[in-house]
Amino acid sequence: MATKGHLFIISGPSGAGKSSLLSRILKKRPELRYSVSYTTRPPRGDEQDGVDYHFISEDAFRKKIEAGELAEWAEVHGCMYGTSAKYVDEALAAGQDVLLDIDVQGTKRLVVRYPEAISVFITTPNVEELKKRLMKRGTDSSSAAELRLKAAEVEMTQAHLYDHVVVNDDLNQTVSRLETILEKAYLNG
Numbered sequence: 001m002a003t004k005g006h007l008f009i010i011s012g013p014s015g016a017g018k019s020s021l022l023s024r025i026l027k028k029r030p031e032l033r034y035s036v037s038y039t040t041r042p043p044r045g046d047e048q049d050g051v052d053y054h055f056i057s058e059d060a061f062r063k064k065i066e067a068g069e070l071a072e073w074a075e076v077h078g079c080m081y082g083t084s085a086k087y088v089d090e091a092l093a094a095g096q097d098v099l100l101d102i103d104v105q106g107t108k109r110l111v112v113r114y115p116e117a118i119s120v121f122i123t124t125p126n127v128e129e130l131k132k133r134l135m136k137r138g139t140d141s142s143s144a145a146e147l148r149l150k151a152a153e154v155e156m157t158q159a160h161l162y163d164h165v166v167v168n169d170d171l172n173q174t175v176s177r178l179e180t181i182l183e184k185a186y187l188n189g
């Protein structure tokens with residue numbers, strides 16, 4: 001029987017660089033499975049349905065909650081986000097390693113369900129840099145960016161809940177640090 005896979009939770013304030021980091025690591029390590037979340041938020045920029053998120057209506061999202069299809073879910077910045085229980089359970093049971101990009105509330109719920117999950121908090125050297133990155137990305141309206149910045153300040157106080165905190169200063173170095181965390185998890189079984 002295959003060994004159970006590892007579950008890696010990536011969190012951090014919006015704009016910290018999680019998507020950039022994940023797309024790099026998934027290219028370098030195609031054996032990793034990325035859990036595509038469900039969300040009620042509309043697509044942003046060139047995001048694709050089924051790749052970045054499964055974009056669904058609030059009604060469809062509520063049905064998933066009622067049917068027990070979500071391993072965790074949370075309301076973030078006024079929209080709902082949730083993780084498919086089936087996707088994660090099947091991948092782990094098949095011995096595959098799974099990466100998730102979820103918020104702090106979701107992490108708290110997920111570590112109850114998967115106590116062996118390894119959690120990594122991605123942050124920026126300071127709040128100014130976070131502001132700069134959110135502006136540079138330019139895919140949020142100014143009110144949405146404002147909301148994300150306010151939430152970021154609260155989220156940054158939660159970093160201590162994570163197994164690892166990685167400051168995403170130079171992206172290449174951040175990719176290497178995440179790879180080191182993955183390697184360490186493999187060595188620990």
Ligand code: ADP
Pocket residue numbers: 012013014015016017018019020021133134136137168169170171
């Ligand atoms: P998140 O997924 O955490 O919301 P993104 O990956 O969308 O963040 O990154 C936000 C912006 O910051 C993007 O424009 C991205 O290109 C940029 N960025 C990501 N990592 C770095 C970095 N280490 N240094 C400078 N800019 C970065």
Ligand code: 5GP
Pocket residue numbers: 010011012013014037038041072073074076077081082083101102103104105106107
């Ligand atoms: P964004 O709208 O910028 O893609 O994501 C906003 C926030 O929602 C980020 O903090 C991201 O980690 C979080 N998020 C994305 N998917 C999920 C999910 O399935 N569950 C939870 N709890 N948070 C999620």
